[in-house]
Amino acid sequence: MATEPRIEPLAPAAPAPSRLRYRRWASYTALLTVRMKELLREPEVIFWAFAFPLLLAIGLGIAFRQAPVEHVPVAVAAGPGSAHVAAALGGGRFQVSVLPAAQALDRFRLGAFDLVIVPANGGVTYRFDLARPESLLARSLADDALQAAAGRRNPLPAASRPFSEPGARYIDFLIPGLLGMNLMNSGMWLGFALVEMRQRKLLKRLVATPMRRADFLLALGSSRLLLMLLEVFLLLACGVWLFRMRVMGSWGAILILGVIGAIGFSAMGLLASARAEKIESASGIINLVTMPMWVFSGVFFSYERFPHAVLPLIRALPLTALNDALRAVILQGAPLASQGWQMLIVALWGGLAFLLALKWFRWT
């Protein structure tokens, strides 16, 4: 039932009045200022972006710190030869008590000793518990010590050098992983913020002004980068000051990885928010994307523990690539150029997400 439009074609000479110039820089800086203020006034942002990773680093760093070398409690049953045995074990890691045999076994059962040695006939009998690893260890250590004291020579010369340098501890592994996870979370969180703005009809209100959409996205991205600088600095500073972590690579390289990670994951956040009308659905999408990477991408433990068949898939995840590159640069001092593949993977994910987001994103 559509009728012919009755509007006469317009004369082509209707140029926009030139004095109405859009002030791009003013718009961009106003958007960026407002975005930063909003972020810093949001307690959740402060917590998740700054406090949460620091608390995780501190908590896990303390929980998995290198335990001081512990003494091995050993009981020697009193009787002929017990003094000789006690002397042979003395001075090392052993904490030796000489007790009547019955009492020694009683207290062994309660866990006071890892091992009871009963001297007899010029030799010894070890009483230990197969189910307790520390008991097995004590038996083996005590046997080595007693055999050596009795004059055993090792046919294979072997030297031991304990290894607990900074760089190889759990906290050293953890901090770059947390950094990567944080870059992912903060970037995806952007999607959350956008859906909230859509739900509030704020996006629609903004596009009803002369604001250019590109400036809005640019301001969002810039605010993300500013926040990223703080996040990277805080986490690494925590590692360096609290755990004497050594940053082997250049800060410039770390920063470039930070930029790639922050922008890449922001683009994925943008895509996650492209259509969602409600916070709840956005949060579902974001969790669906981030949860597997929390587990598989080697944040808390090495992904090499997964079956070899799935490793190529895991390595193709953006967070895996980012974590690998961060660890290589921070822990091993690898040059940025050696992490080309990893950077490419993150950039590809981010670039693809950005293109799809531009296509699907709903402003109104």
Added chain:
Amino acid sequence: MMEAMEGSPAVLCRNLHKTYPGGVEAVRGLDLEIPRGECFGLLGPNGAGKTTTIEILEGLSAPTAGEVRILGLPWRGHEMDLRQRMGISLQETRLSEKLTVRETINLFAAFYARPRPVTEVLEEMALTEKVNAWVGKLSGGQRQRLAVATALVGNPELLFLDEPTTGLDPQSRHQLWDVIRRFQSAGGTVLLTTHYMEEAERLCDRVAIVDHGRIIALGSPGELIESFVGPHVVEFALNDAARALNWAQSLPGVQAARQADGIVQMNVREPHRAIPALIAALEREGLTLAYLSTRRASLEDVFVHLTGRHLREA
């Protein structure tokens, strides 16, 4: 003023249609022409297509069919120019709660080529005392005024206000009316939607009543009242509410009558003839009045007359 298309209407649309993907026809062939300098009201019940229409005119939604010209220009190819020259207040926008009033207005001002001084706009909207308050801490009326302030700060020629006074207390409402009149007297054009008939009668030069996606009446409030219902309404009720009153329709000076909930409502052109005739007829029938009142007819009566529904009903 040196704008191109100076003589063209501020808003012009022809044969506007909007069908949503689900098949809902929100707008079904709507024509509108608003000359510059006019305050125009789009009235209608919820779901009539007012918001869809205004969002198409605002360039936020594309029509399924039909033509739109704003300030003489089509949206395509002139979007940034038109946005510079328009101010918009959407229905139910919730601005960022963690920004202050001043920060919010500064943000919107930054988008425009020739913004008005921020302090002047805040003063006009009576928000000066709240400049440093977070938006989240404002009352509903203050938020609504802030929303209108964001529309005014760009120094627009054309103002679109979607239900600007919904939820406002009477004082804020009067304040907003003053702002709209001032904007209009400075040469601006206003298109607003509202539920409040009193508001439309006081504020609008012309109104269109929209129902089921079409304009069912168009004209100045006075013209509509005059042509559809006559200037007066006489209402009465009887002690014996059950009696049929078909004869009320044919009393002298009565244009139309209808009965609802025991109350008879008559549209009357000449109350001085109709009321004596009514009294005489009641005496003749042996009936007694329980209630009698006369009032000036309103746009609400026009709407009820045209659709059989009240404007506030969905």
